Amino acid sequence: MSKSIKKIGVLTSGGDSPGMNAAIRSVVRTCAYHQIECIGIYRGYQGMIEGDFKEMGPRSVNNIVNKGGTILKSARSKEFMTVEGRQKAHQNLVNSGVDALVVIGGDGSFTGAEVFNAEFDFPVMGIPGTIDNDIFGTSHTLGYDTALNTVVDVIDKIRDTASSHNRLFFVEVMGRDAGHIALNAGIGAGAEEILIPEEDLGLERLLDSLKKSKASGKSSSIVVIAEGDKIGKNVFELKDYVEANLPEYDVRVSVLGHMQRGGAPSCFDRVLASRYGVKAVESLLEGKSNFMVGLLADKVALTPLEQAIKGRSEIDRELLRVSDIMTT
Template sequence: MTKQIRKIGVMTSGGDAPGMNAAIRSVVRTCAFHNIECIGIYRGYEGMIEGDFKILDARSVNHIIHKGGTFLKSARSKEFRTKEGRQKAYLQLKSVGIDALVLIGGDGTFTGGMIFNQEFNFPVIGIPGTIDNDILGTNFTLGYDTALNTAVEAIDKIRDTASSHKRLFFVEVMGRDVGHIALNAGVGAGAEEILVPEEDLGLDRLLESLEKSRKTGKSSSIVVVAEGDKTGKNVFELADYVEENLEGYDVRVSVLGHMQRGGSPSCFDRVLASRMGVKAVESLMEGKSNFMVGTINNKLELYPIDKAVKGHSEIDHELLRVSDIMSI
C-alpha cells in the first residue's frame, strides 16, 4: 500500500536558472490545492543538513513567477557528499515530518537525490533546472529558453559594433560541455561560424571559412563559441591565432558569462515550470519516486533519475547543417 504523502519539501540546488521561482510557485500551489503541507528548504542540500526550513503556502509565492534566480537560494554542499552528511539531512527532514522531496536543479542535484533515495528509501522527484539543457530525458530544461533569448539579444548588439568597425567577434556563451546554447543562439543570431564541443571544426577549417566569408563580401563576422569547445585552449587564444593568421579583420572577444543565467524567465519557461511543478507533486501523490519530470514532444513524461544523470542530451545535427547553409 502506498504511503500517503502529507508534507513535501521543495528545494533548488546547483546553478540558478530562470524559471526556478516559477517551479517553486507551482509546487507550493499544487500542494495547497491538494491539501498537502509544503516546506521550503533554503540553500539546497546545505540547508537540508542544517534544517533551514520554512512553511510555504499559496500566498508565500505571490509575485515570484516573473523573477529570475531562486528565492530559496542555492548552494553546493560538500558535506552532503558524505554518508554522515546525508544522515544529518535525513534526520532533519524526519524531525519536521517531511515525507517526500521535489528537487529542482541539474545532474549534480539529481545525483544527490538518487543516492539519498537509495540510502533512506526517501521519495524524490526531480525538475530539471539548468540553462545548459544537458539533461537526458527532456527536450527542454528550465532556464534554457530564457538563456537563449538573452544570448541572441546580446549577439545582436555585438553585431552592430562588428559591422560598424569591420570587426570579427568571438562571442563565448555558456553551456559547459554541450553546445545547445551556442548552436541555437548562433543560428538565431545569424553567426558566420558556430564552435561546439560535439563537433571539432579545427583551426584550418575555421580560417578557411572566415577567409571565404571575407571574399564573398562580408566586412564583419560573428563566431559563437561554446565554453566547452576545444578548437583552441580558450576563446582568447583562439582569437589571437585567427588574428595572427588571417589578414583583414580586427578581432575582438566578448564573453557573455553569467548574464545568461539571470533575468526574467521567458513565457515558455514560466509555463514549462508551472506544468512540471504540478506533475512533480501529483507523481509523488501517486507513489512515484526517483524520477525526473521531462517534456518529450511537448508532453510531460517521467524519466528515471539514474538514466538522466548518466547521459547527456544529443545536439541537433540537422541544425548544424542548417547553420552551414545559412552562413554562406
C-alpha cells in the same frame, strides 16, 4: 493518490536558472491544491542538513513567477557528499514531517537525490533546472529558453558595433559539455561560425570559413563559441591565432558569463516550470519516486533519475546542417 504523503519539501540546487522560482511556485501551489503541506528548504542540500526550512503556502509565492534566480537560494554542499551529512539531512526531514522531496537542479543535484533515495528509501522527484540544456530525458531544461533569448539579445547589440566597424567578434557563451546554447543562439543571432564541444571543426576549417565569409562580401562576422569547445584553445588564444593567420581581421572577444543565468524567465520557461511542478508533485502523490520530470516530444513525461544522470543530451544534427546553410 498515495495516502502516505502529507508534506513535500522543495529545494533548488546547483547553478540557478530562470524559471526556478516559477517551479517553486508551482510545487507550492500544487501541494495546496491537493491540500498537503509544503516546506521550502533553503540553500539546497546544505540547508537540508542545517534544517533551514520554511512553511510555504500559496501566498508565499505571490509575484515570483517572473523573477530570475531562486528565492530558496542555492549552494553546493560538501557535507551532503558524506553519509553523516545525509543522515543529518534525513533526520531533519523526518523531524519536520516531510515525506517527499522535489529537487530542482542539474545533474549533480540529481545524483544527490538518487543517493538519498537509495539510502533512506525517501521519495524524490527531480525537475531539470539549468540553462545548459545538457540533461538526458528532456528536450528543455528550465532556463534554457530564457538564456537563448538573453544571448541573442546581447549578440544583436554586438552586431551593431561589429557591422559599424567591419569587425570580427568571438562571443563565448555558456556550455562546458554541451553546445545547445551556442548552436541555437548562433543560428538565432546569424553567426558566421559556431564552435561547440560536440564537434571539432578544426582550426583550418575556421580560417577557411572566415576567408569565405570575407570573400562573399560580408563586412562583419560573429563567431559563437561554447565554453567547452574542443578546438584546444581558449577564446583569447583563438583571437591571437586568427589575427596571426588572417591579418585582415580585427578580432574582438566578448565573454558573456554569468548574465546568461539571470533575468526574467521567458513565457516558455514560466509555463514549462508550472507544468513541471504540477507533474512532480502529482507523481509523488501517485506513489512514484526517483524520476525526473521532463519534456519529450512536447509532452511532460518521466525519466528515471538514473537515466537522466547517465544519459547524454545529444545535439540536433539537423540544426548543424541548418547552421551550415544559413552561413551561405
